[in-house]
Amino acid sequence: MTTTMAHTEKQGGGWLLGETPTGRVFTPERCSDEHRLMAQTTREFVANEVLPALERMEQKDWACVRQLLHRCGELGLLGVDAPETYGGVELDTVAAVIVAESLAASASFGATFGAQCNLAIIPLLFFGSDPQCARYLPGLVSGETVGAYALSESSSGSDALSAKTRATRQADGSFVLNGEKMWITNGGFADLFIVFAKVDGEQFSAFIVERTAPGVSTGQEEHKLGLRGSSTTPVILQDAQVPADNLLGEIGLGHKVAFNVLNYGRFKLCASTSGGAKTALAESARYAAERKQFGQAIAEFGAIKHKLGEMSARAYAVESMLYRVAGAIEARIGEQAGPSGEAKLAAFEEFAIEASILKVAGSEMLDYLLDENIQVHGGNGFVEDYPAERHYRDARVNRIFEGTNEINRLLIPGMLARRALAGRLALIPAAKQLQEEILQPAPVDAPSDDPLAGAKRVSASLKKVVLLVLGVAMQTFGDSLRDQQEVLSFTADIVMDAFSAESVTLRASAAADTSRASLHADAAQVAVQAAATRSEAAAREALAAMSSGDALRTQLGALRRLLRGTPANTVAARRRLAEAAVSRAGYMFEG
Ligand SMILES: Cc1cc2nc3c(=O)[nH]c(=O)nc-3n(C[C@H](O)[C@H](O)[C@H](O)COP(=O)(O)OP(=O)(O)OC[C@H]3O[C@@H](n4cnc5c(N)ncnc54)[C@H](O)[C@@H]3O)c2cc1C
Numbered sequence: 001m002t003t004t005m006a007h008t009e010k011q012g013g014g015w016l017l018g019e020t021p022t023g024r025v026f027t028p029e030r031c032s033d034e035h036r037l038m039a040q041t042t043r044e045f046v047a048n049e050v051l052p053a054l055e056r057m058e059q060k061d062w063a064c065v066r067q068l069l070h071r072c073g074e075l076g077l078l079g080v081d082a083p084e085t086y087g088g089v090e091l092d093t094v095a096a097v098i099v100a101e102s103l104a105a106s107a108s109f110g111a112t113f114g115a116q117c118n119l120a121i122i123p124l125l126f127f128g129s130d131p132q133c134a135r136y137l138p139g140l141v142s143g144e145t146v147g148a149y150a151l152s153e154s155s156s157g158s159d160a161l162s163a164k165t166r167a168t169r170q171a172d173g174s175f176v177l178n179g180e181k182m183w184i185t186n187g188g189f190a191d192l193f194i195v196f197a198k199v200d201g202e203q204f205s206a207f208i209v210e211r212t213a214p215g216v217s218t219g220q221e222e223h224k225l226g227l228r229g230s231s232t233t234p235v236i237l238q239d240a241q242v243p244a245d246n247l248l249g250e251i252g253l254g255h256k257v258a259f260n261v262l263n264y265g266r267f268k269l270c271a272s273t274s275g276g277a278k279t280a281l282a283e284s285a286r287y288a289a290e291r292k293q294f295g296q297a298i299a300e301f302g303a304i305k306h307k308l309g310e311m312s313a314r315a316y317a318v319e320s321m322l323y324r325v326a327g328a329i330e331a332r333i334g335e336q337a338g339p340s341g342e343a344k345l346a347a348f349e350e351f352a353i354e355a356s357i358l359k360v361a362g363s364e365m366l367d368y369l370l371d372e373n374i375q376v377h378g379g380n381g382f383v384e385d386y387p388a389e390r391h392y393r394d395a396r397v398n399r400i401f402e403g404t405n406e407i408n409r410l411l412i413p414g415m416l417a418r419r420a421l422a423g424r425l426a427l428i429p430a431a432k433q434l435q436e437e438i439l440q441p442a443p444v445d446a447p448s449d450d451p452l453a454g455a456k457r458v459s460a461s462l463k464k465v466v467l468l469v470l471g472v473a474m475q476t477f478g479d480s481l482r483d484q485q486e487v488l489s490f491t492a493d494i495v496m497d498a499f500s501a502e503s504v505t506l507r508a509s510a511a512a513d514t515s516r517a518s519l520h521a522d523a524a525q526v527a528v529q530a531a532a533t534r535s536e537a538a539a540r541e542a543l544a545a546m547s548s549g550d551a552l553r554t555q556l557g558a559l560r561r562l563l564r565g566t567p568a569n570t571v572a573a574r575r576r577l578a579e580a581a582v583s584r585a586g587y588m589f590e591g
Helices: 033-058 062-074 093-105 107-127 130-142 254-290 302-335 340-350 352-382 388-399 405-421 427-439 453-483 485-510 517-546 549-562 570-583
Strands: 147-150 166-169 175-185 192-199 203-210 216-218 232-242
Touching: 033 062, 033 093, 033 107, 062 107, 062 130, 093 107, 093 254, 093 302, 107 130, 107 147, 107 175, 107 192, 107 203, 107 254, 107 340, 107 388, 147 175, 175 192, 175 203, 192 232, 192 254, 203 232, 203 254, 254 302, 254 340, 254 352, 254 388, 254 570, 302 340, 302 352, 302 485, 302 517, 302 570, 340 352, 352 388, 352 405, 352 485, 405 427, 405 453, 405 485, 427 453, 453 485, 453 517, 453 549, 485 517, 517 549, 517 570
Parallel strands: 147 192, 166 192
Antiparallel strands: 166 175, 175 232, 192 203, 216 232
8 A cells, every 4th residue: 555645745843944745645535445455344343343433441341351352353354563573464554543543543552553553563564683573563463562651750751751660681681671660551561561660760761571581560540531341450560571582673762662653643643633633523524413402403403503503624634744744754665775664664754743733732632622522512521321421431531641732832843943953944034035025015916816815825834823933932032942931832832833824724725626625725714814813812921021122112013914815604604514524414625
């Protein structure tokens, strides 16, 4: 399965510089028949085998969960990233997204599957030696072996590198591990763990630890708000014996394993949120069409149309970013020579900024949709008879794991600033050019018949708002910018909105000649207008925290000028989107 991406972007963060031509980015509309077949296979598996087992999974029937993982292996779903040598089917990045999206209807099983694919198979593929891959990957890819990833500890979650688990080197080169890991997904029934520990208490390193090794045990299942059909336990290492051959990567380079696995995990988490959003929209649209109040379907009320329209536009925005990044990663992988694991590692590292954007934007989009899904269901949304309440509980953890959203917000502008200072990304010259541009008279917008003309202008301007705010922040704080978390978080919000606005505008432009062109334009307009409103507020807060007097007035003037313009009629656009959601009983851009 290959993704046709002759012209996709090559550099993480590069989209902030200059214009991205239409047709240059990957969109869901460019998926191949093979991609669609993969989606269908996965959805049928979920509908016929996973959803009927939901109750058993929630009762912690781990034999049932293992059996379902094994079925995933048979269907090739666990092997989308792995080469054939290890039993995989090695499809492209878009196919991996499609599988994760399609599995999202059961968040619990999605978490189990995600831990296996993203947290056990990926570290081995990225960092495993040939003998390690040959020994462990075939079992993980077939689903006979279950994997887990043990990084967090009770006193080190976000600050993962301060782990206390210790690996003591033995005379024969082997290691003895002591410590306790917390909140480990698949902990209750995993056969092997990727464990992080400090060699001789100092050098943070990764190890492959088998459950049957002496000194390895797991604790009680956690009682969780959601994801009750997935296992979460402590992993206890008491003089656990780990052979020398089971060091993963190099001693002291465990952070490389941890951070790169996180890059991948954040990207895939977004795919799950995108899939979850489509499930929620379908539930809301169906319920709104059936439920009658005051003698009519609630879907007829403007307030409910607003919700369905807004849900559609938010799902569209995240989906557009997700597929754009998937395409860019795939193009980057295609450029690299050498083993596919190394090529993937380099590509995901390049797009680490976008992975953080996707993680935050996806998790917050899904929580918004699931909250509205309950609201559309009224009292029925609050009781267990309908799935809305379970989805709502299940999704909450998305803002906590794979790096909390606070940490990811700090990373987004932090990585941009670091790449700019290292000369890898020409943001500083672009910010200087913007300063000059702002001193010139404002250009007059030529009248246009293009329904997306306004969205295109705003989307270009939002990138300049990023340059304005990040430029002022770098100039004002220099090296101490990392201590200015509020400014960094506001900047991250603007970066996310700028990426979202451009992604939807490019996608809607690319769909201009299709039968759904007007719906694409509606979704893009709603998303872009909201992005502009949010970004203006965030920029005002950030600028006022950095400047005062004439300097602040000049910056606010520049901001107003960048975001000037007449608002689109998004009330009408949401209504049209809502009507499409009801008539299709779900997401209008699928299939
Ligand atoms: C269901 C579930 C499954 C999980 N699965 C796994 C797994 O398989 N493997 C694994 O290793 N871990 C797993 N985790 C752990 C998860 O990754 C951590 O919970 C997460 O990294 C946050 O760490 P913490 O809970 O210690 O929160 P803390 O780090 O204590 O954070 C608490 C709050 O402080 C904020 N904060 C922390 N540091 C900063 C900072 N520098 N600046 C600003 N704000 C900050 C956080 O954003 C958060 O809001 C799982 C957790 C759950 C709930």
